[in-house]
Amino acid sequence: MEVNHTTKQWKIDTPEDRRLHEAADWLKDGKLVAFPTETVYGLGADARNDQAVKNIFKAKGRPADNPLIVHVGDVEAVSELVTEVPEHAKKLMETFWPGPLTIILPVGNQLASHVTAGLDTVGIRIPDHEVGRALLKAAKIPVAAPSANRSGRPSPTLAEHVITDLNGRIDGVVDGGITGVGVESTVIDCSMETPMILRPGGVTREQIEDVIGPVDVTGKLAASEQPRSPGMKYKHYAPDTAVWLVREAGNMAVIANQLKGQGKKVGYLVSLERAHEMNLEQPFILGSRENIAEITQQLYQRLREIDEHDYDVVLAESFSKEGIGEALMNRLERAASEIK
Numbered sequence: 202m203e204v205n206h207t208t209k210q211w212k213i214d215t216p217e218d219r220r221l222h223e224a225a226d227w228l229k230d231g232k233l234v235a236f237p238t239e240t241v242y243g244l245g246a247d248a249r250n251d252q253a254v255k256n257i258f259k260a261k262g263r264p265a266d267n268p269l270i271v272h273v274g275d276v277e278a279v280s281e282l283v284t285e286v287p288e289h290a291k292k293l294m295e296t297f298w299p300g301p302l303t304i305i306l307p308v309g310n311q312l313a314s315h316v317t318a319g320l321d322t323v324g325i326r327i328p329d330h331e332v333g334r335a336l337l338k339a340a341k342i343p344v345a346a347p348s349a350n351r352s353g354r355p356s357p358t359l360a361e362h363v364i365t366d367l368n369g370r371i372d373g374v375v376d377g378g379i380t381g382v383g384v385e386s387t388v389i390d391c392s393m394e395t396p397m398i399l400r401p402g403g404v405t406r407e408q409i410e411d412v413i414g415p416v417d418v419t420g421k422l423a424a425s426e427q428p429r430s431p432g433m434k435y436k437h438y439a440p441d442t443a444v445w446l447v448r449e450a451g452n453m454a455v456i457a458n459q460l461k462g463q464g465k466k467v468g469y470l471v472s473l474e475r476a477h478e479m480n481l482e483q484p485f486i487l488g489s490r491e492n493i494a495e496i497t498q499q500l501y502q503r504l505r506e507i508d509e510h511d512y513d514v515v516l517a518e519s520f521s522k523e524g525i526g527e528a529l530m531n532r533l534e535r536a537a538s539e540i541k
Contacts, residue, residue, distance in 0.1 A: 216335035243346030301403025383498030
C-alpha cells in the first residue's frame with residue numbers, strides 16, 4: 202500500500218469530545234481509523250464495507266486467511282451480526298463485557314467476507330475504554346479492528362506506536378492515551394458445545410471457568426490449517442532484533458557469556474528482580490515479578506524499545522503461566538526468534 206498522505210491525529214481526553222464524531226464519520230465513509238481499547242490500539246474499518254476491510258489487510262501487510270475481530274458499542278448490536286447466541290456466551294457477555302474478551306459465534310450475512318477470512322464464525326467484543334467505546338457508539342456501525350501495527354510487529358499501546366508503523370498508510374488515529382491491559386483480548390469460541398479458548402489474553406481461563414465451567418484450550422496449528430482467531434498461527438509481536446526466550450533462570454548468564462564470546466552485543470528483557478540478581482547495566486525492565494499484570498502491560502512498549510538500540514540478541518526472562526501470565530508467555534513465545 203502506497204504512503205501517499207499524512208495520517209490525521211485526534212488527541213482525545215474525554216469521551217464527550219465532539220471531535221470523535223469526525224473520526225466516526227470517517228469510519229462510516231470507509232476510511233481506516235485507529236483507536237484505543239483497553240488492550241491495545243485497534244485499526245478500525247466499517248466491518249460491512251468489503252473495500253475498507255481489504256484496506257486493513259493492505260495497510261498492515263496481514264495474511265488474508267487471518268480473520269478480524271469486530272468491535273461494537275453495545276450488546277444489542279451482536280444479534281444483528283450472528284445467527285445464534287448460546288447461553289454460555291450470554292453469561293460471558295454479562296460478566297466480562299465491556300472488557301478484554303472476544304467471543305466467537307456463528308456469523309450472519311451482514312459482514313464483509315474478508316472479516317471472517319471465509320470462516321462461518323466471527324469474533325465480537327465490546328472494548329472497555331471510554332474513548333474507544335464512545336467512538337463506536339458515535340459511528341453506530343460494527344468496526345473490524347485488528348491491532349494497529351504492521352503485521353508481526355509488537356502491538357501498539359500508544360498512539361505514537363501506531364504512527365511509527367502506519368503513518369501515511371491509514372487515514373486517522375484517535376489518541377486516547379496509553380492502553381490498560383497491554384496485550385490483546387482473550388478469544389473464546391462459543392460456536393461449539395464446549396467453548397474453547399483460542400488465544401489467551403486479558404481475561405484468564407480461571408475467570409472464564411468460574412462463570413461457565415470447564416473449557417477447552419486449542420493446541421498449536423499445523424502450517425496448513427486456517428486460524429479461527431487472530432494470534433493462533435503467525436509469528437507476532439516481534440521486534441527486528443533477535444529475542445531469545447530463556448526458560449531456566451540459571452541459564453541466562455551462561456548463554457550471555459557464550460554470545461559475548463562470539464563478539465555479540467547482548468541485551469536483557471527482564472524483571473526488576475532478575476536485573477538486580479544479575480547486576481545488569483541498562484536492561485529493559487518489565488516490572489516486578491510480584492506484579493505480573495504490570496509486566497504484561499509493559500511488554501509491547503519494551504519490545505518496541507529494543508529496536509532503538511544496537512543489540513545483536515536480547516535475552517528475555519520467562520514467567521509463570523498462572524493467570525494473566527499465560528497471555529504474557531504466549532506473547533513472549535511468539536515474539537521470540539529462539540527459545541532456550
